[in-house]
Structure formats: C-alpha cells, structure tokens
Amino acid sequence: MSLENQELRKAGLKVTLPRVKIYQILEKAGEGDHFSAEDIYKLLMGMGEDVGLATVYRVLTQFEAAGLVSRHHFEGGHSVFELAREEEHDHIVCVKCGHVREFTDPVLIERQNEIAKELGFNITDRTLYLYGVCADGCVES
Template sequence: MSLENQELRKAGLKVTLPRVKIYQILEKAGEGDHFSAEDIYKLLMEIGEDVGLATVYRVLTQFETAGLVTRHHFEGGHSVFELASAEEHDHIVCIKCGRVREFVDQQLIDRQYQIAKDLGFTITDRTLYLYGVCSEGCSAK
C-alpha cells in the first residue's frame, strides 16, 4: 500500500483517485511551496488528470478537516495549502506577486512563547505572517 493511501486511510478518508493525486502534488511540493486550489487544478490538468476545480476545493477542505493539510489565509483574500507539519514555521508573503516563503527562527518562536507566558497565556496555536516585496524577479501584478 502506498504512503498516500496509508495517510488517507489513517485520516479516515476513503482512497479515491482525486484524493491520491492531490495528496501527491502536495507531498512532492518543494520546501516552502504553497498551492492554491487553482494551482493544484492547473497541475492536475497539465498531467492529464480530469479532476474538476470543485472537486479540488472539496478534497482540500476534507484534508483540512482531517488534519492532513494546513490552510493559510493571506491578505488579498487568497488561501494556500501545505501538508500539515509538526515543525513550527512562519511565512513571508510578497504583496506584489503573492510568492510565499517559509522560515524557521527558533529565537523568534521562543520569544512568542515567552511573551504569551508573561501575559498569562498558554499558546495553543501560532501563526506569523510577514508581508513585503520579494527581490527575486518579482513580476508585479
């Protein structure tokens, strides 16, 4: 049984071709890659898979509910997805082209936990988004 099938079953989801294909796309993403539903739909079309955009949205929502993916809502109203990870990390988003990069700064993470503790809170979840303009050939929209 493939790893995708095992992960889907472990999450309580029936193994279907669209679910397997979408999971594979997310799994093969480069480090720090984040895909919108439209990005995944386009990738499926490029490899000749006949999966509708509505199905992609439905599967991503099922994956999110099952804890397989994390959805990020960035300014500008677009959502992107990545496979759920136990490693804490943060994101920086280009406000011109929408490019998303992940980064890990343990001192920054530790500082956030210390601030919460100082204020009498226990962090149950954390998300940090930084916004700026990328310098890597940003094709401004």
C-alpha cells in the same frame, strides 16, 4: 500500500483517486510551495486527470479538517495550501509578486511563548505572516 494511501487512511479518509492525486501533488511540492485549489486543478488537468474544481475544493477542505494540510490566507483572502508539518515555521510574503518564503526561528518561537505566558495564555496554534517586497528581482505579477 503507498505512503499517500497510508496517510489518507490514518486521517480516516477513504482512498479515492482524486484524494490520492491531490495528496501526491502536495507531497511532491518543494519546501515553501503553496498551492491554491485552482493551481492544483490546473496541475491535474495538465496530467490528464478528470477531476473537477469543486472536487479539488472539497478534498482540500477534507484534508484540512483531517489535519493533513494547512490553509493560509496570504493575498487578500486567497487561500493556499501546504502539507501539514510538525515543524513550526513562519512565512514572509512579497506584496508585489506574491512569492512566499518559509523560515524557522527558534528565538522568535521562544519569544512568542514567553509573551503568551506573560499574558496568561497557553498557545494552542500560531501563525505569523510577514509582508514586504522582495529584495532582488521582484517582478510584479
């Protein structure tokens, strides 16, 4: 049984061709790659797969509900997805070209935990997006 089939079954999802193909695209993405539903749809079309855009949206929503993917809203509400990872990480986004970089900073994570504790909160989830302009070679899209 393939890894993606195992992951889908563990998440309580029936193994279907569209789910497997979409999971494979997300799994093969490089670290820091984030795909919109439209990006995934275009990749599937390029692979000759007959999967509609509505199906891609539905599968991504199912994956998110099952904890398989994380959804981010980087560019004015434009949703992008990545496979969910146990490692906590944050994102910095170029406001000109949309390039996204991931980073992990244990000191920053610890400081957020300290702030939450000082304010009487237990953190259940965290998201940090930093916005700026690429230092070198930014080309506005």
